[in-house]
Amino acid sequence: xxxxxxxxxxxxxxxxxxxxxxxxxxxxxxxxxxxxxxxxxxxxxxxxxxxxxxxxxxxxxxxxxxxxxxxxxxxxxxxxxxxxxxxxxxxxxxxxxxxxxxxxxxxxxxxxxxxxxxxxxxxxxxxxxxxxxxxxxxxxxxxxxxxxxxxxxxxxxxxxxxxxxxxxxxxxxxxxxxxxxxxxxxx
Amino acid sequence: xxxxxxxxxxxxxxxxxxxxxxxxxxxxxxxxxxxxxxxxxxxxxxxxxxxxxxxxxxxxxxxxxxxxxxxxxxxxxxxxxxxxxxxxxxxxxxxxxxxxxxxxxxxxxxxxxxxxxxxxxxxxxxxxxxxxxxxxxxxxxxxxxxxxxxxxxxxxxxxxxxxxxxxxxxxxxxxxxxxxxxxxxxxxxxxxxxxxxxxxxxxxxxxxxxxxxxxxxxxxxxxxxx
Amino acid sequence: xxxxxxxxxxxxxxxxxxxxxxxxxxxxxxxxxxxxxxxxxxxxxxxxxxxxxxxxxxxxxxxxxxxxxxxxxxxxxxxxxxxxxxxxxxxxxxxxxxxxxxxxxxxxxxxxxxxxxxxxxxxxxxxxxxxxxxxxxxxxxxxxxxxxxxxxxxxxxxxxxxxxxxxxxxxxxxxxxxxxxxxxxxxxxxxxxxxxxxxxxxxxxxxxxxxxxxxxxxxxxxxxxxxxxxxx
Numbered sequence: 001x002x003x004x005x006x007x008x009x010x011x012x013x014x015x016x017x018x019x020x021x022x023x024x025x026x027x028x029x030x031x032x033x034x035x036x037x038x039x040x041x042x043x044x045x046x047x048x049x050x051x052x053x054x055x056x057x058x059x060x061x062x063x064x065x066x067x068x069x070x071x072x073x074x075x076x077x078x079x080x081x082x083x084x085x086x087x088x089x090x091x092x093x094x095x096x097x098x099x100x101x102x103x104x105x106x107x108x109x110x111x112x113x114x115x116x117x118x119x120x121x122x123x124x125x126x127x128x129x130x131x132x133x134x135x136x137x138x139x140x141x142x143x144x145x146x147x148x149x150x151x152x153x154x155x156x157x158x159x160x161x162x163x164x165x166x167x168x169x170x171x172x173x174x175x176x177x178x179x180x181x182x183x184x185x186x187x
Numbered sequence: 188x189x190x191x192x193x194x195x196x197x198x199x200x201x202x203x204x205x206x207x208x209x210x211x212x213x214x215x216x217x218x219x220x221x222x223x224x225x226x227x228x229x230x231x232x233x234x235x236x237x238x239x240x241x242x243x244x245x246x247x248x249x250x251x252x253x254x255x256x257x258x259x260x261x262x263x264x265x266x267x268x269x270x271x272x273x274x275x276x277x278x279x280x281x282x283x284x285x286x287x288x289x290x291x292x293x294x295x296x297x298x299x300x301x302x303x304x305x306x307x308x309x310x311x312x313x314x315x316x317x318x319x320x321x322x323x324x325x326x327x328x329x330x331x332x333x334x335x336x337x338x339x340x341x342x343x344x345x346x347x348x349x350x351x352x353x354x355x356x357x358x359x360x361x362x363x364x365x366x367x368x369x370x371x372x373x374x375x376x377x378x379x380x381x382x383x384x385x386x387x388x389x390x391x392x393x394x395x396x397x398x399x400x401x402x403x404x405x406x407x408x409x410x411x412x413x
Numbered sequence: 414x415x416x417x418x419x420x421x422x423x424x425x426x427x428x429x430x431x432x433x434x435x436x437x438x439x440x441x442x443x444x445x446x447x448x449x450x451x452x453x454x455x456x457x458x459x460x461x462x463x464x465x466x467x468x469x470x471x472x473x474x475x476x477x478x479x480x481x482x483x484x485x486x487x488x489x490x491x492x493x494x495x496x497x498x499x500x501x502x503x504x505x506x507x508x509x510x511x512x513x514x515x516x517x518x519x520x521x522x523x524x525x526x527x528x529x530x531x532x533x534x535x536x537x538x539x540x541x542x543x544x545x546x547x548x549x550x551x552x553x554x555x556x557x558x559x560x561x562x563x564x565x566x567x568x569x570x571x572x573x574x575x576x577x578x579x580x581x582x583x584x585x586x587x588x589x590x591x592x593x594x595x596x597x598x599x600x601x602x603x604x605x606x607x608x609x610x611x612x613x614x615x616x617x618x619x620x621x622x623x624x625x626x627x628x629x630x631x632x633x634x635x636x637x638x639x640x641x642x643x644x645x
Contacts, residue, residue: 094355114402118363179429275463
């Protein structure tokens with residue numbers, strides 16, 4: 001059970017990382033081309049990654065409880081995941097705060113670059129933190145983990161990709177709606 | 188050479204305007220002293236407790252008080268549309284950004300250097316036993332705070348909720364820098380010089396400063412002009 | 414070569430095109446008045462010409478160069494809604510600051526000269542915070558002209574100006590035109606604008622509805638252009 005929970009957390013976090021890479025690439029491509037499709041892709045993959053990371057953290061909390069008896073033990077990997085989640089939450093909040101789509105997309109793309117560079121630094125800083133703990137399984141994976149984890153990761157990846165596509169379409173629809181609203185407001 | 192003169196012109200402009208009104212620096216200073224006072228009510232400032240938490244306490248105070256100054260950095264350009272004139276002026280956006288950074292750096296550092304002795308008095312701590320190394324950590328940590336705060340101050344300047352958005356954006360991004368600065372400061376205030384336990388934190392702080400200064404300089408034109 | 418060339422500019426807010434394929438030119442020594450209703454896109458266009466925001470498609474050329482190049486920015490003067498001077502600084506400090514940013518040979522001398530030309534030399538050491546509205550506006554004019562720009566971009570320059578400031582501005586603009594400089598202004602005050610304008614461009618819903626010389630009929634009756642080329 002403990003290993004299953006850990007593999008759920010691990011694979012969720014791994015797919016969230018992949019989503020962060022997609023978001024970074026999409027953001028940089030948006031800044032170069034100003035094609036809103038890439039802005040929508042950056043948003044959709046960040047949101048999808050965020051959802052998976054939240055699910056992974058929930059599993060991580062349960063895992064922490066089975067492994068150490070406390071809900072939050074400041075495990076290195078869990079803490080890193082939480083901090084990365086916070087950084088991307090800031091990205092999503094900034095998007096909500098800006099009304100004009102072009103300005104929103106540009107500012108968000110810049111924040112996405114900062115967030116992506118910050119995530120590894122945060123993980124390293126947390127790993128170096130003297131008060132950190134690493135709950136079992138630490139070091140190498142437990143026996144039989146490989147099959148479980150790769151199956152989990154694959155499922156998560158498919159889920160994440162599907163979610164990204166759905167959220168991408170939603171953002172495209174919203175942008176079209178915004179354009180119609182603006183056109184209607186013009187004299 | 189012309190580049191650095193332009194940086195200096197912007198920095199002195201900001202400092203002069205700020206020192207004339209003292210809006211940000213007074214608020215920032217008052218705020219940091221109030222927080223220091225409040226924390227001393229929260230727990231018994233015994234020597235053992237202080238050894239554990241001095242770094243965390245100080246950097247929370249610095250980060251909160253610094254945000255007040257950083258919030259004003261680009262917001263002060265808004266009232267008469269001065270930001271337009273600065274963007275239009277023939278200096279690179281990076282020079283404008285560096286000038287603002289340096290002004291903020293001086294203001295935030297000034298508040299910190301006043302807060303430190305106040306901290307020493309309130310909590311009865313001999314904080315200056317490793318002063319040169321503490322000063323180094325202060326300089327590096329404050330630069331991290333300033334560079335991130337200034338670029339996000341530029342990014343949020345046109346947002347209605349910018350006073351809320353700035354800390355929302357900066358604090359999560361600053362976690363690696365603040366964590367490292369806190370650990371170093373705790374050790375240094377406790378009288379322990381930087382050793383093999385804390386050298387990694389110093390590297391992190393330097394690395395953070397380099398990475399984010401470079402990215403900010405590269406992206407500031409995009410932030411200001413789109 | 415035209416002093417200002419707008420080459421097929423599109424500006425989008427998301428998917429909504431605020432400017433559609435706008436093409437304009439202004440020759441050296443000409444004054445182009447951008448007219449149109451509120452929200453038609455005049456200010457958006459002027460801000461793109463000034464380099465404050467970017468067109469998604471199309472190009473702006475100022476004397477053949479990109480508006481964001483350092484050399485071009487030295488040539489551009491922008492006067493917008495805000496006065497773009499600092500309340501906490503004195504009039505002289507403000508102008509000297511901009512003189513330094515524009516790397517003028519003697520910032521203080523240029524600042525003093527422009528304070529005199531706008532009639533502010535007596536209050537040069539007063540903080541702008543304490544200035545009356547009219548004084549602030551004249552200082553804003555001095556700020557825009559300080560570096561002797563060859564292309565002047567003015568966004569609603571006559572709105573909110575008092576009579577004295579209008580007189581100062583109109584005199585300076587006439588002098589600038591006579592010296593072969595180029596003016597592009599967006600405006601509602603057709604009467605004041607058409608006195609100076611050599612060319613007129615009407616923008617309607619983000620599109621160029623008319624672009625041509627300012628004829629005597631237009632100058633005589635400001636409503637003429639709207640009636641002739643504008644939407645009903």
